[in-house]
Amino acid sequence: MASVIDEAPGRVTFAERAYREIKARILENEFPAGSIMLEQELAALLEMSRTPVREALIRLAREGMIDVRPRHGMRVLPVSANDMREIYQILTALEAEAAAQIARDGATPARLAELKAAVAEMDAALAADDLDAWALADDHFHRVILAFCGNERLKAIIEQFMDQSHRVRKLTLRLRPRPVSSNDDHRALVAAIERRDAETAWRIHHAHRLRNGRMLVELLERHGLGQL
Amino acid sequence: MASVIDEAPGRVTFAERAYREIKARILENEFPAGSIMLEQELAALLEMSRTPVREALIRLAREGMIDVRPRHGMRVLPVSANDMREIYQILTALEAEAAAQIARDGATPARLAELKAAVAEMDAALAADDLDAWALADDHFHRVILAFCGNERLKAIIEQFMDQSHRVRKLTLRLRPRPVSSNDDHRALVAAIERRDAETAWRIHHAHRLRNGRMLVELLERHGLGQL
DNA sequence: TTCCCCATTTACGTATACGTAAAGAAATAC
DNA sequence: GTATTTCTTTACGTATACGTAAATGGGGAA
Numbered sequence: 219m220a221s222v223i224d225e226a227p228g229r230v231t232f233a234e235r236a237y238r239e240i241k242a243r244i245l246e247n248e249f250p251a252g253s254i255m256l257e258q259e260l261a262a263l264l265e266m267s268r269t270p271v272r273e274a275l276i277r278l279a280r281e282g283m284i285d286v287r288p289r290h291g292m293r294v295l296p297v298s299a300n301d302m303r304e305i306y307q308i309l310t311a312l313e314a315e316a317a318a319q320i321a322r323d324g325a326t327p328a329r330l331a332e333l334k335a336a337v338a339e340m341d342a343a344l345a346a347d348d349l350d351a352w353a354l355a356d357d358h359f360h361r362v363i364l365a366f367c368g369n370e371r372l373k374a375i376i377e378q379f380m381d382q383s384h385r386v387r388k389l390t391l392r393l394r395p396r397p398v399s400s401n402d403d404h405r406a407l408v409a410a411i412e413r414r415d416a417e418t419a420w421r422i423h424h425a426h427r428l429r430n431g432r433m434l435v436e437l438l439e440r441h442g443l444g445q446l
Numbered sequence: 447m448a449s450v451i452d453e454a455p456g457r458v459t460f461a462e463r464a465y466r467e468i469k470a471r472i473l474e475n476e477f478p479a480g481s482i483m484l485e486q487e488l489a490a491l492l493e494m495s496r497t498p499v500r501e502a503l504i505r506l507a508r509e510g511m512i513d514v515r516p517r518h519g520m521r522v523l524p525v526s527a528n529d530m531r532e533i534y535q536i537l538t539a540l541e542a543e544a545a546a547q548i549a550r551d552g553a554t555p556a557r558l559a560e561l562k563a564a565v566a567e568m569d570a571a572l573a574a575d576d577l578d579a580w581a582l583a584d585d586h587f588h589r590v591i592l593a594f595c596g597n598e599r600l601k602a603i604i605e606q607f608m609d610q611s612h613r614v615r616k617l618t619l620r621l622r623p624r625p626v627s628s629n630d631d632h633r634a635l636v637a638a639i640e641r642r643d644a645e646t647a648w649r650i651h652h653a654h655r656l657r658n659g660r661m662l663v664e665l666l667e668r669h670g671l672g673q674l
Numbered sequence: 675t676t677c678c679c680c681a682t683t684t685a686c687g688t689a690t691a692c693g694t695a696a697a698g699a700a701a702t703a704c
Numbered sequence: 705g706t707a708t709t710t711c712t713t714t715a716c717g718t719a720t721a722c723g724t725a726a727a728t729g730g731g732g733a734a
Contacts, residue, residue, distance in 0.1 A: 229516075231717070231718095232717075232718065233717080233718090256684095256685070256686090257685075257686070258685075258686095266718075266719090267718060267719045267720075268686090268718095268719085268720090269717080269718055269719065269720090270717080270718065270719095272501075272686090272687090273500075273501070273504055276501055276504060276505065277504065277508065280505065280508065282599065286686095288457075288685080288686065288687090288725085288726075289684075289685050289686065289725080289726050289727065290685090290726095290727090291685080291686095303597075304597045304598065304599045304600065305599065307543060307547070307597055307600060308540065308543075308597070308599060308600055308603065310543075311539045311540055311542070311543040312536065312539055312540070314539070315535060315536075315538075315539040319535070369531075369532045369535055369536075370532065371510065371532045371533065371536060371607075372532065372535060372536055375536065375603060379599075459687070459688095460687075460688065461687080461688090484714095484715065484716090485715075485716070486715075486716095494688075494689090495688060495689045495690075496688095496689085496690090496716090497687080497688055497689065497690090498687080498688065498689095500716090500717090514716095516695090516696080516715080516716060516717085517695080517696055517697065517714080517715050517716065518697090518715090519715080519716095675734100676733100676734085677732100677733085677734080678731100678732090678733085678734100679730105679731090679732085679733100680729105680730090680731090680732100681728100681729090681730085681731100682727100682728080682729080682730100683726100683727085683728075683729095684724105684725100684726090684727080684728095685724105685725095685726090685727095686723105686724090686725090686726095687722105687723090687724090687725100688721100688722085688723090688724105689720100689721080689722080689723100690719100690720080690721070690722095691718100691719080691720070691721085692717105692718085692719080692720095693716105693717095693718090693719100694714105694715105694716090694717090694718105695714100695715100695716095695717105696713100696714090696715090696716100697712100697713085697714080697715095698711100698712085698713075698714095699710100699711080699712075699713090700709100700710085700711075700712090701708100701709085701710080701711090702707100702708085702709080702710095703706100703707085703708075703709090704705100704706085704707080704708095
């Protein structure tokens, strides 16, 4: 497992470590939306100087996870319903394209097997009523799609926006209906890829993300999460 | 004019200035692909210290315009045919979505007028056989579309990738056939937006970007630009 | 009490200092 | 002449220093 996802090694610099650690804490809601931290505090927490912390904050700000205001520290941004609408509009357009591209290119038997295995993971998790495992498997499926799409830039942007929506998906995991249709969608997508039907692959995945996006936006609006 | 494009003001920091100046020089091929510059040199050139220069380089590297290798300086990345393929695949998917969104929302008369004015600019430039003016007008049209799409994130990413392809479009401007069909495409897009036909708007703009992307990739392959 | 002005504090933007590891040069061995 | 090794240089990553402008709090005026 984890066959496709890991990055090139390369010296892990302090700035890189700062980026990863701060981001991880935001994604896991350890720094919840609205949190305010000063550069100094983060530097102390991570046991390094302000310089690499600043470099990490610049990246995180560009990616839309935090907002850094001149003498107020960094602030972890909440994800509003409108943010989610924007994010999913982008994810929908891009992931549908990635899926279509895989179908156009045709997947090798090994890759098809990996896709099917990912769907099987999701089925198993759902059968066991293990929502956390399901979320993990779902994430895995989407990342395998990205790994196979043959466009590194496309992969990178989609991952960036998946990260941004991660907190919301996590918080709403138990508020949403059982994700049966997601598994069905993915199975149908794999089938379309197998018969190299790019048009159908696009339509299935487009509808999949569109539906999920709307559901999350509605949940945000209804439960008023992401305020602050 | 320039009604929609300018950014919020805010103190322009040295790091921001470094970013803009370095990027501008890259986009205008003043720092051509393959150029190598040290942080020190850039700092001296821009009359500031290494710190803000570094912050600018981090952003530029993330955006894929340069590559910074420890102890070799930053290197302006060439745009290969494959890079262009990747960039245009993303632009195609995203801009088509932006166009469709405008059609769905419906454009106010003022906005429709601005779109039509942008097309008129392109027509005038083409009639006058002024390719540089045409390129400017074309860019303007695309930016107006972005300004109206109602999705700030979508706008930001598309602009980022338009920047990345800017050098290639500039260098190939006189190698390509007269862009008559581009003007026709844009006119048809505006018409689709006017009658709120999102499906058609999507299809027109998708085909437009797909065709232009393929043309640029082919030009890059044929003329072997972007090596190094 | 409420408002405003001024002094103090402080967080950040930028500059500078420093150590290290890699690149390049020089010298020696073969 | 070529290869290997050592030495020097240097560019960057990180730490620290410093000035400034914004935020905060208190005191005085109404």
